[in-house]
Amino acid sequence: MIVVMRSGATDQEIDHMIQQVEELGLKANVLRGTERTVIAAIGDERVNGVQTLESSPGVESVMPVLAPYKLASxxxxxxxxxxxxxxxxxxxxxxxxxxxxxxxxxxxxxxxxxxxxxxxxxxxxxxxxxxxxxxxxxxxxxxxxxxxxxxxxxxxxxxxxxxxxxxxxxxxxxxxxxxxxxxxxxxxxxxxxxxxxxxxxxxxxxxxxxxxxxxxxxxxxxxxxxxxxxxxxxxxxxxxxxxxxxxxxxxxxxxxxxxxxxxxxxxxxxxxxxxxxxxxxxxxxxxxxxxxxxxxxxxxxxxxxxxxxxxxxxxxxxxxxxxxxxxxxxxxxxxxx
Amino acid sequence: MIVVMRSGATDQEIDHMIQQVEELGLKANVLRGTERTVIAAIGDERVNGVQTLESSPGVESVMPVLAPYKLASxxxxxxxxxxxxxxxxxxxxxxxxxxxxxxxxxxxxxxxxxxxxxxxxxxxxxxxxxxxxxxxxxxxxxxxxxxxxxxxxxxxxxxxxxxxxxxxxxxxxxxxxxxxxxxxxxxxxxxxxxxxxxxxxxxxxxxxxxxxxxxxxxxxxxxxxxxxxxxxxxxxxxxxxxxxxxxxxxxxxxxxxxxxxxxxxxxxxxxxxxxxxxxxxxxxxxxxxxxxxxxxxxxxxxxxxxxxxxxxxxxxxxxxxxxxxxxxxxxxxxxxx
Amino acid sequence: MIVVMRSGATDQEIDHMIQQVEELGLKANVLRGTERTVIAAIGDERVNGVQTLESSPGVESVMPVLAPYKLASxxxxxxxxxxxxxxxxxxxxxxxxxxxxxxxxxxxxxxxxxxxxxxxxxxxxxxxxxxxxxxxxxxxxxxxxxxxxxxxxxxxxxxxxxxxxxxxxxxxxxxxxxxxxxxxxxxxxxxxxxxxxxxxxxxxxxxxxxxxxxxxxxxxxxxxxxxxxxxxxxxxxxxxxxxxxxxxxxxxxxxxxxxxxxxxxxxxxxxxxxxxxxxxxxxxxxxxxxxxxxxxxxxxxxxxxxxxxxxxxxxxxxxxxxxxxxxxxxxxxxxxx
Amino acid sequence: MIVVMRSGATDQEIDHMIQQVEELGLKANVLRGTERTVIAAIGDERVNGVQTLESSPGVESVMPVLAPYKLASxxxxxxxxxxxxxxxxxxxxxxxxxxxxxxxxxxxxxxxxxxxxxxxxxxxxxxxxxxxxxxxxxxxxxxxxxxxxxxxxxxxxxxxxxxxxxxxxxxxxxxxxxxxxxxxxxxxxxxxxxxxxxxxxxxxxxxxxxxxxxxxxxxxxxxxxxxxxxxxxxxxxxxxxxxxxxxxxxxxxxxxxxxxxxxxxxxxxxxxxxxxxxxxxxxxxxxxxxxxxxxxxxxxxxxxxxxxxxxxxxxxxxxxxxxxxxxxxxxxxxxxx
Incomplete structure (x- = not known):
């Protein structure tokens, strides 16, 4: 899953998001661009709580990477x-x-x-x-x-x-x-x-x-x-x-x-x-x-x-x-x- | 309900439709225009079989006039x-x-x-x-x-x-x-x-x-x-x-x-x-x-x-x-x- | 074109609509049902002013019968x-x-x-x-x-x-x-x-x-x-x-x-x-x-x-x-x- | 921009994509997950050629991170x-x-x-x-x-x-x-x-x-x-x-x-x-x-x-x-x- 932070997100907001991602059992990779910081969360993102990250402070959007279904895939x-x-x-x-x-x-x-x-x-x-x-x-x-x-x-x-x-x-x-x-x-x-x-x-x-x-x-x-x-x-x-x-x-x-x-x-x-x-x-x-x-x-x-x-x-x-x-x-x- | 007949619908097709409309307990009014014949069916059109008239020969479309719900209206x-x-x-x-x-x-x-x-x-x-x-x-x-x-x-x-x-x-x-x-x-x-x-x-x-x-x-x-x-x-x-x-x-x-x-x-x-x-x-x-x-x-x-x-x-x-x-x-x- | 009048449309409103339809050069057929009065306007409805009838008093909807294009048909x-x-x-x-x-x-x-x-x-x-x-x-x-x-x-x-x-x-x-x-x-x-x-x-x-x-x-x-x-x-x-x-x-x-x-x-x-x-x-x-x-x-x-x-x-x-x-x-x- | 590689994408395909991303003047960050490899491309992604990466071998999807407009933002x-x-x-x-x-x-x-x-x-x-x-x-x-x-x-x-x-x-x-x-x-x-x-x-x-x-x-x-x-x-x-x-x-x-x-x-x-x-x-x-x-x-x-x-x-x-x-x-x- 990719978490795109808002332009101007603070370090505190970014640290908070890293912590949230890790609480979900995922590994957080922080990528700081010129306009946006992106946090790529690696691991099985089909867990409760992923979409909810969108409500965390400083978050612009959350983009899933994996399909949400398994057996049908x-x-x-x-x-x-x-x-x-x-x-x-x-x-x-x-x-x-x-x-x-x-x-x-x-x-x-x-x-x-x-x-x-x-x-x-x-x-x-x-x-x-x-x-x-x-x-x-x-x-x-x-x-x-x-x-x-x-x-x-x-x-x-x-x-x-x-x-x-x-x-x-x-x-x-x-x-x-x-x-x-x-x-x-x-x-x-x-x-x-x-x-x-x-x-x-x-x-x-x-x-x-x-x-x-x-x-x-x-x-x-x-x-x-x-x-x-x-x-x-x-x-x-x-x-x-x-x-x-x-x-x-x-x-x-x-x-x-x-x-x-x-x-x-x-x-x-x-x-x-x-x-x-x-x-x-x-x-x-x-x-x-x-x-x-x-x-x-x-x-x-x-x-x-x-x-x-x-x-x-x-x-x-x-x-x-x-x-x-x-x-x-x-x-x-x-x-x- | 309004039944629009195709351009070139035959008299036989029009008569057949009149009969179908009357079988449903509705009164058929036939209106012959220059390009199309239209049959206006007057009465309670909320009966089984109305939409099916579209399959009759020579029919272009069927347009309901009354809302299909009653108690909610x-x-x-x-x-x-x-x-x-x-x-x-x-x-x-x-x-x-x-x-x-x-x-x-x-x-x-x-x-x-x-x-x-x-x-x-x-x-x-x-x-x-x-x-x-x-x-x-x-x-x-x-x-x-x-x-x-x-x-x-x-x-x-x-x-x-x-x-x-x-x-x-x-x-x-x-x-x-x-x-x-x-x-x-x-x-x-x-x-x-x-x-x-x-x-x-x-x-x-x-x-x-x-x-x-x-x-x-x-x-x-x-x-x-x-x-x-x-x-x-x-x-x-x-x-x-x-x-x-x-x-x-x-x-x-x-x-x-x-x-x-x-x-x-x-x-x-x-x-x-x-x-x-x-x-x-x-x-x-x-x-x-x-x-x-x-x-x-x-x-x-x-x-x-x-x-x-x-x-x-x-x-x-x-x-x-x-x-x-x-x-x-x-x-x-x-x-x- | 079919003009559906509102339930409870007055005779005055119906007469007014008949007049409007005739002003457009169409022939008005009035069909009084138990719940609605419908006016079927026969003739070439591809004239300016047809859709506007919807603003006349007592009108519920206007349904065209003819396709609006001619040469392409x-x-x-x-x-x-x-x-x-x-x-x-x-x-x-x-x-x-x-x-x-x-x-x-x-x-x-x-x-x-x-x-x-x-x-x-x-x-x-x-x-x-x-x-x-x-x-x-x-x-x-x-x-x-x-x-x-x-x-x-x-x-x-x-x-x-x-x-x-x-x-x-x-x-x-x-x-x-x-x-x-x-x-x-x-x-x-x-x-x-x-x-x-x-x-x-x-x-x-x-x-x-x-x-x-x-x-x-x-x-x-x-x-x-x-x-x-x-x-x-x-x-x-x-x-x-x-x-x-x-x-x-x-x-x-x-x-x-x-x-x-x-x-x-x-x-x-x-x-x-x-x-x-x-x-x-x-x-x-x-x-x-x-x-x-x-x-x-x-x-x-x-x-x-x-x-x-x-x-x-x-x-x-x-x-x-x-x-x-x-x-x-x-x-x-x-x-x- | 985030490039999601297909499950089973080869090392060669991943290397090829890194090269493509760098040719566009972006920095490629490779994130290998359990099910997918994701390549996060950092930099100004509003350049010709970004969307076209979707045609490269082994790519599943390309997700932009930045809005495509600037002056209106x-x-x-x-x-x-x-x-x-x-x-x-x-x-x-x-x-x-x-x-x-x-x-x-x-x-x-x-x-x-x-x-x-x-x-x-x-x-x-x-x-x-x-x-x-x-x-x-x-x-x-x-x-x-x-x-x-x-x-x-x-x-x-x-x-x-x-x-x-x-x-x-x-x-x-x-x-x-x-x-x-x-x-x-x-x-x-x-x-x-x-x-x-x-x-x-x-x-x-x-x-x-x-x-x-x-x-x-x-x-x-x-x-x-x-x-x-x-x-x-x-x-x-x-x-x-x-x-x-x-x-x-x-x-x-x-x-x-x-x-x-x-x-x-x-x-x-x-x-x-x-x-x-x-x-x-x-x-x-x-x-x-x-x-x-x-x-x-x-x-x-x-x-x-x-x-x-x-x-x-x-x-x-x-x-x-x-x-x-x-x-x-x-x-x-x-x-x-």
């Missing part, structure tokens, strides 16, 4: 981790494709989609049974009945089931039916939920919060890893920016950047990442070209009458067509779909 | 609601002042701050016992022991206690000790927690998520109100923007804007809203001048050794000085502190 | 425009590739890069002679001497020259040497410069400002088109968001979105869009997969000693390798590079 | 600079108030406003003659005729004139009529314009670009100061964020933050900063409470028929009422209006 594990859950495998040569409706609405709806996405080449079925909804007046999901339908769809198609869990108390229940527990963007920093998923033996798909930094996302993953569950996938689903022509802004540079920083596989969600059906196929292809380990896509047999997210869902035929294009792009970057 | 309740909890009252002429440490750390620390902020004029004591922390390696709070210290500080000073609750299962426990349940920014869309607080008889301080829109914040409040708890205060604590010189960007225009849209009282958090001690007093004064119904401020006897948020905490003397200034500003806008 | 010109300038052609099957150094620094530097990017398959040479620099203390470019070197490099390699123009007075001078005038992100709303480029016979590469909306970018293009110059390319180069791990956030959904709204070809700049050499190739591939009509990339023989933007420049060998990958991705989406 | 000039131009003085005890219409539209309109704002206590008259407009189809201003009307209004009222200049070639002309040259937000990084204003003897009001960082704004000011013109005022007018309920987000913490970093006076524009008439008075009061040295406000005798910005203009009576409130708030913070 690329340094902790050099190769990309392969996460496997039933028919789904991400992190290897094959690009995982999770597809299905935003909400499970009925047996007929789910079976239709499940068969269609399976036929088109999806490697997992997504579908929401517990739905976090912005408005209390919106459809809140079929809950356990939805989970049962998902399990039935797995029996029928062989596709692994990815579904969201929204509360710590539900982790065991959802884990009975699902292959992958999805933590939604709004829950990325729901620490009790992260801890509960850390205790689960199910793989976890962790979505980035719409205003989370990459460090915050990796620290959320760290909660799960530190809890004992190594099977974590990270999912970029778009961030909140001033852009209003898309529901969120999808920053695909997250893919190569995360691949430098972490060994966890990286998934892209072009449905939430754009919010408009017509933009999804281009972003799915771009995600694969950028090196994503997987994509997760909303598909519905009749988006116009979907109970949620119809505006960003593909019809089954649109998904099939997109998959044909994705397959070609994957080959161009030496991957398969 | 200014129209539902013309006067500003006064929320009272022990010594704290917000929404009336007096500006509520909640002050105290980020985390409860010890009896001595808490009592020192409680007495100091009481003497300086605070009307409630804030302090965290359950702490949501970005890193699993950070101090996670004293939990129930912290709650007990808070209750003891209330006994000593008479100040109402404001403290955060981070999980639905904890609502009853926290409610036993606290006068006000704080829902933190990261939990603004933790719907189970909102529902649990809706069932509580304690007042709730709901913080805006750092990337939440005002509609999303009011819908989060709607969950609590709809659950039966009318005592909700809204708190602006800063949003995520490209600005890096402050930890968050504090948009004080939220104050007059919310006051137009909702009857719920509006609180400003200049500590999280800036992230730097030296910027807090100016923003506290500005908040009061802008018409805020209350402020919530972090105060610590020794910020340099605080276990969290030291960089944005005021020392007790700094808080006292700030309160003297705030009192003058409050008088200038016909309020009291 | 897809409706004005159904097929994608092909812009050709010397060896460069964008908007057709071939993906244009503009590559070269951020700044022209010397004859040797420029010739080395020009030959290398030509050999690797670039279709135009980029290089800055007039440099807009954030700091007055930074290298400001070789100016006309740089332009001469660019022209010499064109003579040597046959590559069209793309170079930035930063002031209206320079447009003629730069146009003497360059094939394409680049308007930088900071000048996207320098209207005098746009007007001057509108009078030029050179093609224009218009970069999106880092906080410009798509409508603002298309209106900037409209200035050039309206001035009589139809040869405009639009370039997405990243926006300012809260993300700090990249210099800007590159929203590739701009590509399919713009292709729906405008007939002008769309170029992606993965160098400025990421700000880090190591992220450029992935984003170049992703851009092509997303359907971009061209890319513009910074290449330098010795980035470590570049006078500007070294941190985001590719070495010549890196560019060559990237081009091989881009070629494969282009084929996968039925394009060529 | 608080260290260069300890007291706040007082900028005086005719009747306007900002930077002292009195809060400067610049008020008037967005655009000069006619003699009658301008004289009405000028007399009204003078009577209400404004210390300068603002009004646009050269208008930078997003759309080529919008009213572009009265140009020199508008300047003449402004000068006539000054003769009549004694108020100093603040008006925008949008091109370097116009600086002399505008300077003949105006007391203060305003550089608009869209031109904050129009370096030719900054240079031309640096050569002028008129005071300059420099508006922050909607996505400019504070460093970028101070470097823009540095262009003017470095050109020989010391009379620069900085103006915060709102930034682009995800918030859509205001046209821009007005971050008032800019006021105390700038006052720590620079000696230049700080002005707030609550009109552009909110974009809605009804939010302007609250933000004007908040700005003064936060310590602003001045405010600039749009006032129009008939906003409903204004040729630009009517939706954010105050009527003359509203301005007068606001001034009475501002006067009280100013007194509460020991200032005058």
């Amino acid at each position: 690329r340094e902790a594990h050099d190769a990309t981790s392969v996460v496997t859950a039933g028919s789904l495998s991400v992190g290897g040569k094959q690009v995982g494709v999770m597809a299905g409706p935003c909400s499970v609405e009925s047996e007929e709806q789910l079976m239709t989609v499940a068969k269609a996405v399976k036929a088109a080449g999806a490697t997992a079925l997504r579908g929401g049974a517990f739905k976090p909804r912005t408005s209390p007046y919106s459809f809140q999901g079929m809950k356990e009945d939805g989970l049962k339908l998902l399990a039935a769809a797995r029996d029928e198609t062989g596709l692994a089931v990815v579904t969201e869990v929204i509360a710590p108390d539900d982790v065991d229940l959802v884990g009975e039916y699902a292959d992958v527990l999805q933590i939604g963007a709004r829950n990325m920093q729901n620490y009790r939920l992260l801890e509960a998923c850390g205790r689960s033996h199910r793989a976890v798909l962790l979505k980035r919060g719409p205003s989370a930094t990459i460090d915050e996302m990796l620290l959320a993953a760290e909660y799960i890893l530190d809890g004992g569950n190594p099977n974590v996938m990270l999912c970029e689903r778009g961030i909140r920016t001033f852009e209003a022509h898309t529901r969120f802004t999808l920053p695909l540079a997250t893919v190569p950047y995360l691949q430098q920083k972490t060994h966890l596989p990286v998934i892209i969600d072009p449905s939430h990442g754009t919010g408009h059906t017509s933009l999804v196929p281009a972003m799915a292809k771009a995600a694969i070209a950028a090196g994503a380990d997987g994509i997760i896509v909303e598909v519905h047999p009749d988006p116009e009458h979907a109970m949620s997210d119809g505006y960003q869902s593909l019809r089954c035929e649109q998904f099939e067509e997109m998959m044909q294009q994705c397959r070609r792009v994957a080959e161009a970057v030496d991957r398969t779909v | 200014r129209e539902a309740h013309d006067a500003t609601s006064v929320v009272t909890a022990g010594s704290l009252s917000v929404g009336g002429k007096q500006v509520g002042v909640m002050a105290g440490p980020c985390s409860v750390e010890s009896e001595e620390q808490l009592m020192t701050v409680a007495k100091a902020v009481k003497a300086a004029g605070a009307t409630a004591l804030r302090g965290g016992a359950f702490k949501p922390r970005t890193s699993p390696y950070s101090f996670q709070g004293m939990k129930e022991d912290g709650l007990k210290l808070l209750a003891a500080a209330r006994d000593e000073t008479g100040l109402a206690v404001v403290t955060e609750v981070i999980a639905p299962d904890d609502v009853d426990l926290v409610g036993e000790y606290a006068d006000v349940l704080q829902i933190g920014a990261r939990n603004m869309q933790n719907y189970r927690l909102l529902e649990a607080c809706g069932r509580s008889h304690r007042a709730v301080l709901l913080k805006r998520g750092p990337s939440a829109t005002i509609d999303e914040m009011l819908l989060a409040a709607e969950y609590i109100l709809d659950g039966g708890n009318p005592n909700v205060m809204l708190c602006e604590r800063g949003i995520r923007t490209f600005e890096a010189h402050t930890r968050f960007t504090l948009p004080l225009a939220t104050v007059p804007y919310l006051q137009q849209k909702t009857h719920l009282p509006v609180i400003i958090d200049p500590s999280h809203g800036t992230g730097h001690t030296s910027l807090v007093p100016a923003m506290a004064k500005a908040a009061i001048a802008a018409g805020a119904d209350g402020i919530i401020v972090e105060v610590h006897p020794d910020p340099e050794h605080a276990m969290s948020d030291g960089y944005q905490s005021l020392r007790c003397e700094q808080f006292e000085e700030m309160m003297q200034q705030c009192r003058r500003v409050a008088e200038a806008v016909d309020r009291t502190v | 897809r409706e004005a010109h159904d097929a994608t425009s092909v812009v050709t300038a010397g060896s460069l052609s964008v908007g057709g099957k071939q993906v244009g590739v503009m590559a070269g150094p951020c700044s022209v620094e010397s004859e040797e530097q420029l010739m080395t890069v020009a030959k290398a990017v030509k050999a690797a398959g670039a279709t135009a040479l980029r290089g800055g002679a007039f440099k807009p620099r954030t700091s007055p203390y930074s290298f400001q470019g070789m100016k006309e001497d740089g332009l001469k070197l660019l022209a010499a490099a064109r003579d040597e390699t046959g590559l069209a020259v793309v170079t930035e123009v930063i002031a209206p007075d320079d447009v003629d001078l730069v146009g003497e040497y360059a094939d394409v005038l680049q308007i930088g992100a900071r000048n996207m709303q320098n209207y005098r410069l746009l007007e001057a480029c509108g009078r030029s016979h050179r093609a224009v590469l218009l970069k999106r400002g880092p906080s410009a909306t798509i409508d603002e970018m298309l209106l900037a293009a409209e200035y050039i088109l309206d001035g009589g110059n139809p040869n405009v390319m639009l370039c997405e180069r990243g926006i300012r968001t809260f993300e700090a791990h990249t210099r800007f956030t590159l929203p590739l959904a701009t590509v399919p979105y713009l292709q729906q709204k405008t007939h002008l070809p769309v170029i992606i700049d993965p160098s400025h869009g990421t700000g880090h050499t190591s992220l450029v190739p992935a984003m170049a591939k992703a851009a092509i997969a997303a359907g971009a009509d061209g890319i513009i990339v910074e290449v330098h023989p010795d980035p470590e000693h570049a006078m500007s933007d070294g941190y985001q420049s590719l070495r010549c060998e890196q560019f060559e390798e990237m081009m091989q990958q881009c070629r494969r991705v282009a084929e996968a989406v039925d394009r060529t590079v | 608080r260290e260069a000039h300890d007291a706040t600079s007082v900028v005086t131009a005719g009747s306007l003085s900002v930077g002292g005890k009195q809060v400067g108030v610049m008020a008037g219409p967005c655009s000069v539209e006619s003699e009658e309109q301008l004289m009405t406003v000028a007399k009204a704002v003078k009577a209400a206590g404004a210390t300068a008259l603002r009004g646009g003659a050269f208008k930078p407009r997003t759309s080529p189809y919008s009213f572009q201003g009265m140009k020199e005729d508008g300047l003449k009307l402004l000068a006539a209004a000054r003769d009549e009222t004694g108020l100093a004139v603040v008006t925008e200049v949008i091109a370097p070639d116009d600086v002399d002309l505008v300077g003949e009529y105006a007391d203060v040259l305003q550089i608009g937000a869209r031109n904050m990084q129009n370096y030719r314009l900054l240079e031309a204003c640096g050569r002028s003897h008129r005071a300059v009001l420099l508006k922050r670009g909607p996505s400019a960082t504070i460093d970028e704004m101070l470097l823009a000011a540095e262009y003017i100061l470095d050109g020989g013109n010391p009379n620069v005022m900085l103006c915060e007018r709102g930034i682009r964020t995800f918030e859509a309920h205001t046209r821009f987000t007005l971050p008032l913490a800019t006021v105390p933050y700038l006052q720590q970093k620079t000696h230049l006076p700080v002005i707030i524009d609550p009109s552009h900063g909110t974009g809605h008439t009804s939010l302007v008075p609250a933000m004007a009061k908040a700005a003064i409470a936060a310590g602003a040295d001045g405010i600039i406000v749009e006032v129009h005798p008939d906003p409903e028929h204004a040729m630009s910005d009517g939706y954010q203009s105050l009527r003359c009576e509203q301005f007068e009422e606001m001034m009475q409130q501002c006067r009280r708030v100013a007194e509460a913070v020991d200032r005058t209006v």
